[in-house]
Amino acid sequence: MSANSPSWDQAVLRPPVCDAWNDITEEAAYQLASCIVLLGYMGGSGIFGSLYIFGLLAPGYFCYALWGWLSACGLDIFIWNMLLVLACLLQLAHLAYRLRRNTIPEEFDLLYKTMYLPLQVPLEVYKEIVKCCEEQVQSLVRDQNYAVEGKTPIDRLSLLLSGRIRVCQDGQFLHYVFPYQFLDSPEWESLRPSEEGTFQVTLTAETDCSYITWPRKKLYLLLRKDRYIARLFSSHLGYDISEKLYSLNEKLFAKFGLRFDIRLPSLYHSCARRYSSIELSKSSAGERAYTRRCQQD
Missing domain, CATH: 2.60.120.10 (Jelly Rolls)
Known part of the structure; x- marks a missing residue:
């Protein structure tokens, strides 16, 4: 480590103070990247919110990479921002796959x-x-x-x-x-x-x-x-x-029997037995009373 480079203790406890602010602003690529990243972090939650966030962060970091390559001339700035662009693109591909998988006719x-x-x-x-x-x-x-x-x-x-x-x-x-x-x-x-x-x-x-x-x-x-x-x-x-x-x-009526939409066999057989009892009762002396009771039911 060189003698001119400050130690970590000095950087944390006694940070350097800017002697003078630079009057020259950064290039348009840097300003555009900052605006896009700011808009990107305004996205909501959920899969569509994530699509919005990463969809804006990817071009934002790409503008940072252009600024680092063309204006700041910093190789590390360019590499880090390109890695962030790649991470955003991979996340977008994963979200698009999930969205397509969750889509049904x-x-x-x-x-x-x-x-x-x-x-x-x-x-x-x-x-x-x-x-x-x-x-x-x-x-x-x-x-x-x-x-x-x-x-x-x-x-x-x-x-x-x-x-x-x-x-x-x-x-x-x-x-x-x-x-x-x-x-x-x-x-x-x-x-x-x-x-x-x-x-x-x-x-x-x-x-x-x-x-x-x-x-x-x-x-x-x-x-x-x-x-x-x-x-x-x-x-x-x-x-x-x-x-x-x-x-x-x-559909229920009483006239010599009952009629249902009987599609369950157990109910069908029970009603069939009831039909037979009704037919037998017609020849008995209590036919009218039985028919009257069925009509009331």
């Missing part, structure tokens, strides 16, 4: 905001659900069948995104399925993972429709692997089935 984004965001479902969990349906949106044209009574196997679970589906049984209209309702929630709940079955109703598109669908086996694997997603689907399916049953209250 418009239909799935709207689905997340409608069904999952109110329940505070993390976006990463929602991506696992979307990944299970391969991020594909299916479509139905008007009057096209989604399922045919007694023929279509129950091998999937679908959710309507747009349009309207008509549900019929034995040619009789039962109810509609509207956007963000499951098309086949009763069928899904009616079978165990190892069982197979067919639809007991016919589902027909009344308008052009779009929906997403999860293959049965693939969705069962996801539900078995993630208990949180399993509870989430259980609550959604339970709410969907209850909405369908409540919407069918107007």
